[in-house]
Amino acid sequence: MELKSIIFYLLSTGLLLTGCQQRENSDWQHLDLQKDGVFGISDNRTYAELQSGKTGTSVIVAVLDGGVDTGHEDLKSILWINDKEKPGNGVDDDSNGYIDDVHGWNFLSTSDSSFKFDNAELTRLVRQGKQRFGQQILQTVILEDRGSFVQYQTLVSKFENEVREIKDQLADLRKLKATTDLIVHQLGKKEPALKDFLDFSPKNDGENQVRSLVNLKMKRKTFAEFYQEDILDIMERMQNDLDYHYSLNYVPAATHTGNADVTGPDALHGTHVAGIIAADRNNSVGIHGIANHVQ
Numbered sequence: 001m002e003l004k005s006i007i008f009y010l011l012s013t014g015l016l017l018t019g020c021q022q023r024e025n026s027d028w029q030h031l032d033l034q035k036d037g038v039f040g041i042s043d044n045r046t047y048a049e050l051q052s053g054k055t056g057t058s059v060i061v062a063v064l065d066g067g068v069d070t071g072h073e074d075l076k077s078i079l080w081i082n083d084k085e086k087p088g089n090g091v092d093d094d095s096n097g098y099i100d101d102v103h104g105w106n107f108l109s110t111s112d113s114s115f116k117f118d119n120a121e122l123t124r125l126v127r128q129g130k131q132r133f134g135q136q137i138l139q140t141v142i143l144e145d146r147g148s149f150v151q152y153q154t155l156v157s158k159f160e161n162e163v164r165e166i167k168d169q170l171a172d173l174r175k176l177k178a179t180t181d182l183i184v185h186q187l188g189k190k191e192p193a194l195k196d197f198l199d200f201s202p203k204n205d206g207e208n209q210v211r212s213l214v215n216l217k218m219k220r221k222t223f224a225e226f227y228q229e230d231i232l233d234i235m236e237r238m239q240n241d242l243d244y245h246y247s248l249n250y251v252p253a254a255t256h257t258g259n260a261d262v263t264g265p266d267a268l269h270g271t272h273v274a275g276i277i278a279a280d281r282n283n284s285v286g287i288h289g290i291a292n293h294v295q
Contacts, residue, residue, distance in 0.1 A: 030042075032045040138153075
């Protein structure tokens with residue numbers, strides 16, 4: 001992968017975010033094509049026309065994800081509460097095997113902490129296959145196991161390709177960082193403005209690509225924000241992929257006792273999912289969830 005590929009990825013991300021920021025109605029997804037002229041899922045119209053005057057029965061929805069922010073302003077009013085459990089007393093009040101499970105349970109944890117990193121499922125499958133087949137080749141595998149062995153080889157190929165792609169992207173991003181650092185050094189400013197980059201005369205393709213990327217990103221960010229979010233954070237994420245998610249040598253504890261901290265170390269995605277399902281429809285905070293009578 002060449003430097004221009006990682007530049008294209010970052011530019012595409014910026015264009016996508018720009019498009020999202022231009023949406024005026026944060027609840028467009030609830031609208032109706034016929035009534036509102038917007039290709040939404042029509043749930044507002046459903047509530048108004050099909051459920052008017054009817055009383056709903058509350059349904060409990062389990063969100064299986066990386067964690068949910070239980071203090072989120074748009075979620076706290078609709079969170080399921082286990083009323084048989086007394087929070088924080090360290091006792092399994094309802095005798096279900098889970099202590100203080102007021103809002104649910106964090107299965108990916110020990111009794112006192114959460115695992116921030118785990119293996120990708122592909123990594124687990126390759127490790128299992130490696131333990132089963134070792135260094136065998138097809139001709140040495142017994143006949144009834146050959147189908148599984150061929151599947152294992154396919155997984156190994158996919159695993160190696162994904163690891164190679166991450167390594168290539170990380171190498172390109174390091175080049176991008178080095179080029180950016182060089183330009184900043186030439187500008188002689190720790191916090192250059194967009195105008196400083198636009199006034200800069202690139203001497204090669206790499207500098208020209210960085211200048212183009214900065215021109216897009218710094219329309220909405222400071223240089224410090226761009227450098228952190230679009231370079232350092234992505235580099236860290238890719239390195240974590242190599243060190244943990246796609247590492248055959250990193251083996252998290254096989255069994256976890258778990259704990260009641262359902263927020264965990266990174267609740268971004270789980271909170272996003274919970275919000276789509278059931279963000280409070282009766283306030284003016286953020287978006288409205290799809291379902292009315294849920295916990």
